[in-house]
Amino acid sequence: MSPIRTALAIAGACALATTGVDLATSQEVKQEARPAARPSLTPSNVTQDMLNRAASDGNNFLHTNGDYTQKRYHPAAQINASNVRRLRPAWIFQTDVKESMETSPIIVNGVMYVTTSFSQVYALNAQTGEQLWYYKQPLGPITTYCCGPNNRGVAVADDKVYLATLDAKLVALDAKTGNKVWQTDIADPELGYSETMAPTVVKGKVLIGTNGGEYGIRGFVKAYDAKDGKLLWTFDTIPENSVGVWAEKDATGRDMKRNIQAEKDQLAKTGDPYKTLGGGVWQNPAVDLATNRIFFVVGNPSPDLDGSLRPGDNLYTDSLVSLDLDTGKYVCHLQYIAHDVWDLDAVSPPVLVDVRDKSGKLIPGVLHAGKTGHVYVHDRKDCSLIRFSDAMIPQENMWTLPTAQGARMLPGANGGVEWSPMAVNPQLGLSYAINLHQPMTYQVQSSPYPGGKLWLGGAFKVIPSEEQWGNITAVDYNTGKIRWQVKTPQPMIGGVLATAGGVVFTGEGNGKFNAYDARNGKVLWTFNAGAGVNAPPSTYTVGGKQYVVVAAGGNVQLDFKRGNSIIAFALD
Amino acid sequence: MRRSNTRKAIGVTQTGPLGPVFFIAILGILLLPAPSPAQTIEEKAQLCAACHGENGIPQEKTTPVIWGQYQGYLYLVLRDYKSGARKNDIMSPLAETLAREDMMALALYFSQKRWPDLQQPAAPPDVAARAIRANGSVGCTGCHQGQYQGEGTQPRVAGQYREYLQQTMLDFRTRARGNNPGMTDLMLATSEADIAALAQYMAGLQYLPGQ
Secondary structure, eight states: OOOOOOSOOOOOOOOOOOOOTTTTTOEEOOOOOOOOOOOOOOOBBOHHHHHHHHGGGGBBOBBBTTTTTTOOEEEESSTHHHTTEEEEEEEEOOOOSSSSOOOOEEEEEEEEEEEEETTEEEEEEEEOOOOOEEOOOOOOOOOSSOOOSOOOOOOOEEEEEEOOOOTTTTEEEEEOOOOOOEEEESSSSGGGGGSOOOEEETTTTEEOBBBOTTTTTBEEEEEETTTOOOOEEEEEOOOSSOOOOOOOTTTOBBBOOOOOOHHHHHHHHHHOOHHHHGGOBBOOOEEEETTTEEEEEOOOOOSSOOOOOOOOOOOOTEEEEEEEETTTEEEEEEEETTSSSOOOOOOOOOOOEEETTTTEEEEEEEEEOTSSOOEEEEEEETOOOEEEOSSSSBBSTOOOBBBBEEEEEBTTBBBBSSSOEEEEETTEEEEEEEEEEEEEEEEEEEOOOSSSSSSEEEEEETTTTTEEEEEEEEEEETEEEEEEEEEEOOOOOOEEEEEEEESSEETTSEEEEEETTTTTTTEEEEEEOOOOOOSHHHHHHEEEEEOOOEEEBBBTTTTTTOEEEEEEEOOO | OOOOGGGTTOOBBBOTTTHHHHHHHHHHHHHEEEEEEEEHHHHHHHHHHHHOOOOOOOTTTTTTOOTTOOOOHEEEEEHHHTTTTOTTTHHHHHHHOOHHHHHHHHHHHTTSSSSOOOOOOOOOOOHHHHHHHHHHHHOOHHHHHHOOOOOTTTTOTTOHHHHHHHHHHHHHHSSSSOHHHHHHHHTTOOHHHHHHHHHHHHHHHHHOOOO
């Protein structure tokens, strides 16, 4: 996960939600003054069949990343490259929380679910923006998180809405009322665990990972029974033998300058560091329905910059991992960076798409956009790497080891591609990723595990005198070549949506929300939202009209201007 | 929203690090019986007032405001004093006597008090610019939140005593305060001049009430 560094300071007043000082209150559901929900707007049950078919459902947006393959490619095509210039705001909803927004709006038959920082949920009429219900999770006194009180959204299944909270709880809400149905503790926040990701629900299971790579946690993915919150299985992302193969090169073949002998000596002295090795999973897994397997990426080892305390490859940090959905058992993995000391971990959610293998044959593949600035293309069968793309941002001095004084290396620790989900247009064979260029120095300081406290093992420091910028890059994943690239004045973070209308949508920290031509990157339309657009957009159709919706709430990590708006657009 | 000025009610201003009030306060604490389980939280909290102030304004500028601070943070402070991760001649023995539920209850008690207005001036533009630049490098607001208002286990530092803030950041640097190596790392990456600017800037920011 990315630690703490920001581009600029002092956004507008940061509205801090009440943080649950009243432990006795079990929940609070505010039914705001509003006309009674129309019968047609009673939230519908979401069947497994609907969830499976999401990729061809032009009316709804049922998963955080569109469908189980996480392509974020939506079939609605009413808004297209030739008419997108006529896109206008249809409605704006303002939440009660003016703080960093990373929510992916979920839309089910005209009802939209969005979340805000501090794990709050709104159900809205997707056609009008009218509020249907509001759920405010009473957070416990202990919340431990490095990079903002973010929440990336809910999952829907059957008659429930699922939320994971900043104080590491999993909550099921009644989709019709917002009332809590059940709640379960995922992990102890005092030990550094927290939740910002949206859950994934599949075949009666709620899948959830954890944050905490900056706090010496031991990461996991857990599956809970969607009906009652009972724990079904746990996969520890850090195995008890985390040493691996003493890899000297990264997945692209570059020497990581490890001192293997020193690591082996340390291992003999202190043993396997698996208990505090980090390895958070804080982005949704992709689900391969055909093989009943899930694919997710695992974050950085703890402490971020100090490798001296954690000898070995630090499996399965900085890796793509696949598990069996029913049992949570390991199937395969590929580690991008063994023994990472730069926090250049794997965070952007993986995407399942058919790809050309080295011989040109079309096979089931997996894509992941790395903080390194490469799009990695894998064989889904065994996680092996087929190719990696051209670097989407400048890379310099890789892999220079962190020093006590601070060593400059590019990319900076936020990437490349941060958590921002890519979108894929399978018709064009292109993946769209948003990137950061933030020159940093990497500084190492060794200190023992502080027990659930921030544990970086040094500092990443933005070099104030160097220019920062971002870009959106289209990569041909069948060749690894960059097809087009558009530079932006600030580093980019948020997420991308592609549609069958040949349009790609994403936002910028300066408030711009843009539509690009999927084929060539031409900017077709721009709207200024007045606060950072740093959340992934969604799209849906209701009443015969296609809408594109995005949150404009800014970003803590890069200190982009905060806001509290959900904005839906339609053709005028 | 600005809080009313409660400073006048104290009538004593001590600026030296070890002024007479400090010794009187210590004497008062030493003469008070250690907190016992039978005591109410209000009674236990009385002990804290000797240094942290009867109405939330500490006797010494190197003593932090705890009124209106977050429950999660105050709990961690007490926990760390008890465990020895953080050390202080006054606080360590006091925390030793507290059970987890006492710490949580005390933390809740003080979190529900009103943050006092210490009447510290806003930093001049050049100091503010330096502080903003330093934040741009190491990202204080990533944890301490927008406008340095804190949340949960991250302390509010806006409107805290400038002297306390500066001393704390320097103590992280030297590991005199050793209960947060992450802060030590970040402060080691920040110059003393930047730390001084940050302290002045944060002290001059306003308390912004949550929702």
